[in-house]
Amino acid sequence: MSARAQSATPNFAAQHQPPQHVIEQIQKGVGHVRMLPEVAIKALQTTRDPNVNFKQFGGIVEKDVALTTRVLAMANSSLFAAGGSTASVAQGVSRLGFRQCKNIIISTCLASTMKSMVAREQVLHEALWNHSLTTASTAKHLADKLDLDLGGEEFTAGMIHDFGRLLLATAFPKSEGYRDRISFAELPNQRELEIETIGCCHCAAGAWFGMDQGLPQELLAVIKYHHTPEDSVYCRELVAVVALAGEIADLIQAEKTETFRKDKSVGMKALQKCGVNQAGERLESSFQWLLDSVEVSLQEMLDH
Numbered sequence: 001m002s003a004r005a006q007s008a009t010p011n012f013a014a015q016h017q018p019p020q021h022v023i024e025q026i027q028k029g030v031g032h033v034r035m036l037p038e039v040a041i042k043a044l045q046t047t048r049d050p051n052v053n054f055k056q057f058g059g060i061v062e063k064d065v066a067l068t069t070r071v072l073a074m075a076n077s078s079l080f081a082a083g084g085s086t087a088s089v090a091q092g093v094s095r096l097g098f099r100q101c102k103n104i105i106i107s108t109c110l111a112s113t114m115k116s117m118v119a120r121e122q123v124l125h126e127a128l129w130n131h132s133l134t135t136a137s138t139a140k141h142l143a144d145k146l147d148l149d150l151g152g153e154e155f156t157a158g159m160i161h162d163f164g165r166l167l168l169a170t171a172f173p174k175s176e177g178y179r180d181r182i183s184f185a186e187l188p189n190q191r192e193l194e195i196e197t198i199g200c201c202h203c204a205a206g207a208w209f210g211m212d213q214g215l216p217q218e219l220l221a222v223i224k225y226h227h228t229p230e231d232s233v234y235c236r237e238l239v240a241v242v243a244l245a246g247e248i249a250d251l252i253q254a255e256k257t258e259t260f261r262k263d264k265s266v267g268m269k270a271l272q273k274c275g276v277n278q279a280g281e282r283l284e285s286s287f288q289w290l291l292d293s294v295e296v297s298l299q300e301m302l303d304h
């Protein structure tokens with residue numbers, strides 16, 4: 001069964017709208033920013049269509065110059081260019097596969113969105129970008145290791161899960177919890193602090209913003225519940241694996257991976273509740289492999 005079909009669709013609109021002053025401040029802070037442009041949302045929808053072919057998908061990518069360049073660069077890279085170089089997007093897409101293409105599209109679009117939102121704060125942009133890439137890459141390797149069939153959505157969801165932090169950091173730069181613009185690390189009591197000082201946590205703010213922009217439900221579920229995965233009634237495996245990936249990514253970035261404890265991890269607890277066979281034991285026995293794989297993937301992504 002696919003992750004999407006695991007349970008009923010929630011009505012995010014009816015849940016936890018941020019207070020009016022938070023909405024106004026976000027609108028003032030980020031203005032007309034689009035989380036993902038139209039073309040990226042279209043590409044996401046298309047990869048779910050079992051009848052779509054490479055040519056049709058290539059046609060969507062070609063509508064955006066930056067995406068076309070990125071897809072062709074990747075298709076012509078040493079990783080995929082076994083058949084010689086190509087200038088055809090459709091051929092590029094067929095070399096990379098839909099899953100890889102979708103990841104390129106989302107990461108390219110999010111990179112430029114994040115950059116435009118914190119144009120004057122290069123350090124902040126880099127810190128959040130690193131966290132997104134590390135979480136996405138960890139989620140992908142975790143899904144592979146635990147044999148979860150999430151269709152590549154774990155990478156996309158890892159990229160976007162903390163978008164709400166960027167929103168709040170932009171809208172409330174002086175608020176406690178957002179003063180450290182260098183590491184931009186999540187504090188242990190981050191959500192409580194946000195609720196106390198801003199009136200809304202980054203999960204609720206991000207989900208509200210994403211819903212307003214037509215993001216698919218599975219991404220909204222991850223944005224909303226990545227700190228409380230057991231509360232999600234939708235796409236529970238996906239939410240749980242991104243929650244776990246986010247926890248491990250925080251430790252990788254803080255260089256404290258030796259402190260990881262599976263019995264303290266909310267993501268692991270949620271995964272076990274989803275019935276993932278021996279998730280804890282399998283992670284424990286391959287933890288070093290996971291860290292090494294993430295490091296290699298990050299290097300590859302930064303090289304391209």
Ligand SMILES: [Fe+2]
Binds near residue numbers: 161162165202226227
């Ligand atoms: Fe978060």
Ligand SMILES: [Fe+2]
Binds near residue numbers: 131135161162186
């Ligand atoms: Fe995170």
